[in-house]
Amino acid sequence: MILTGLFDVMTRLIRVPEDGGATFWMPPQGSTIAGEVDWLFNFILGISVVFFVLIVAVMMVFVVKYRRREGRETASPSPSNNTLLEITWMAISIMLVVIIFFFGFKSYLNISTPPANAYEIQVAGQKWDWSFTYPNGYVDQDLHVPADRPVELVMTSVDVIHSFYVPAFRVKMDVVPGRFTKTWFEATMPGEYDIFCAEYCGTGHSDMSAMVIVHTSGEFGPWLEKASNFLLTMTPEEGGRKLYEIRGCQQCHSVDGGPRTGPTFFKMFGKEETLADGSIITVDEAYIRESVLEPNAKVVAGFEPVMPTYQGRLRDDEIAALTAYMRSLDGKMGEE
Numbered sequence: 001m002i003l004t005g006l007f008d009v010m011t012r013l014i015r016v017p018e019d020g021g022a023t024f025w026m027p028p029q030g031s032t033i034a035g036e037v038d039w040l041f042n043f044i045l046g047i048s049v050v051f052f053v054l055i056v057a058v059m060m061v062f063v064v065k066y067r068r069r070e071g072r073e074t075a076s077p078s079p080s081n082n083t084l085l086e087i088t089w090m091a092i093s094i095m096l097v098v099i100i101f102f103f104g105f106k107s108y109l110n111i112s113t114p115p116a117n118a119y120e121i122q123v124a125g126q127k128w129d130w131s132f133t134y135p136n137g138y139v140d141q142d143l144h145v146p147a148d149r150p151v152e153l154v155m156t157s158v159d160v161i162h163s164f165y166v167p168a169f170r171v172k173m174d175v176v177p178g179r180f181t182k183t184w185f186e187a188t189m190p191g192e193y194d195i196f197c198a199e200y201c202g203t204g205h206s207d208m209s210a211m212v213i214v215h216t217s218g219e220f221g222p223w224l225e226k227a228s229n230f231l232l233t234m235t236p237e238e239g240g241r242k243l244y245e246i247r248g249c250q251q252c253h254s255v256d257g258g259p260r261t262g263p264t265f266f267k268m269f270g271k272e273e274t275l276a277d278g279s280i281i282t283v284d285e286a287y288i289r290e291s292v293l294e295p296n297a298k299v300v301a302g303f304e305p306v307m308p309t310y311q312g313r314l315r316d317d318e319i320a321a322l323t324a325y326m327r328s329l330d331g332k333m334g335e336e
Contacts, residue, residue: 025041025042025045026038026041026167026170027167027168028168028189029168029170029188030166030168030169030187030188030189030191030193030214031166031168031169031170031171031185031186031187031188032185032186032188033107033110033111033169033170033171033185033186034168034169034170036103036106036107036110037107037170038170039103040100040103040104040107043099043100043103044100047096111171111183111184112182112183114150114152114182114183114184115150115184117149117150118149118150118151118152118184119135119145119146119149119150119151119152120135120151120152120153120154121133121134121135121143121145121151121152121153121154122134122153122154122155123143123153123154123155123156123164123175124155124156124157124158125155125156125157125158125162125164125175125197125201125208126157126158126159126248126308127159127160127201127202127204127208127251127252127261127306128197128201128202128204128205128207128208128251129141129208129210129248129251130143130164130195130197130208130210131246131247131248132144134224134228136224136228137228138224138227138228139246139247139313140227140246141210141245141246141247141248142195142210142211142212142213143195143210143211143212143213144212144213144215144220144223144224144227145187145212145213145214145215145220146187146214146215146216146217146219146220147187147188147189147190147214147215147216147217148186148187148188148217149186149217150184150185150186151184151185151186151187152182152183152184153173153182153183153184154180154182155173155175155180155181155182155183156175156176156177156178156179156180156181157175157176157177158177158308159177159201159306159308160177160201160202161174161175161176161177161199161201162174162175162197162199162201162208163175163197163198163199164183164195164197164198165195165196165197165198166185166193166194166195166196166212167193167194167196168193168194168212169185169187169193169212171183171185172198174199175199187212187214189214190214190215190216191214192211192212192213192214193211193212193214194209194211194212195209195210195211195212196208196209197209204251204261207251230242231317231318231321235324236320236321236324236325237321237324237325237327237328239318239321239324239325240321240322240323240324240325240326240328241325243314243318243321243322243325244265244322244325247310247313247314247318249265249322252307253265254266255329261303261304261306262300262303262307263300263303265325265326265329266329267329267330268283268326268329269283269284269288269323269326269327269329270282270283270284271283273300273301274300274301275298275299275300275301276299276300276301276303276305278301281298285323288319288322288323288326289319289323291307292310292314292319292322293309293310293311294309294311295307295308295309295310
């Protein structure tokens with residue numbers, strides 16, 4: 001009776017909602033691989049719960065039944081071993097480990113092997129921001145993907161180890177400096193899903209988040225074309241502000257005068273700055289361009305040389321737009 005009840009509990013724990021809804025442990029399933037991951041997670045959880053309850057229940061029975069009390073004779077020595085019990089216990093343990101390994105390895109191979117027709121997106125992690133580069137060169141701070149099409153992510157870091165994690169997709173992969181790691185998924189439902197960094201990477205670790213925006217197949221193409229040409233439909237200042245937001249500048253440079261990892265952009269243009277070597281420069285177009293392409297060439301005093309280079313990552317027209325935005329920060333923008 002007890003074993004039947006425990007088996008029923010285990011069955012309930014490992015059952016995955018057919019509609020992909022959220023469970024107590026997991027958010028709604030948003031990818032094709034999520035069901036496999038949830039099944040294995042719940043299977044291991046079910047085994048753990050069953051054996052925890054079984055062992056604790058037997059232990060409590062033994063504590064009560066064999067407790068020390070007056071009038072009870074001294075217990076006689078117990079048998080040193082029970083060969084049949086030991087073989088049975090080892091057989092059950094080995095069987096469970098083999099099952100876990102089989103389904104775990106199967107899921108690992110599925111996650112590690114993207115389909116041949118996967119849509120490739122480049123991912124870069126840096127303190128403390130994600131950037132996503134599409135095949136046409138467009139870069140966004142959020143990950144936009146089509147639904148019902150495999151998407152392969154080719155990822156690297158420009159500073160320290162990060163970990164790309166989308167809970168709804170059950171996808172998590174380390175992002176390592178100097179190396180490329182890959183993962184893939186196929187989103188099943190249009191919508192927005194959270195992206196987190198699952199590897200502590202410094203003081204701004206908890207702010208290193210973004211979104212996966214899943215478009216319907218017919219919406220993704222038009223969105224990418226429009227987003228890629230935003231500089232053509234905006235003023236230089238508006239385009240520069242968008243670049244400030246999507247290219248990671250806001251993680252280290254404020255626009256209200258507040259201190260961050262790097263100097264504030266507020267009233268920076270035209271200002272004289274003292275560099276780490278004691279020399280003085282004026283912040284103009286040439287200095288901004290040099291700081292974007294060679295950020296460690298002239299570091300402002302009081303700040304660490306931690307900014308990564310944007311050589312090959314920002315075009316000339318994008319640097320010009322960013323410069324125009326910085327020139328506009330004369331006090332009015334900072335008060336917004």
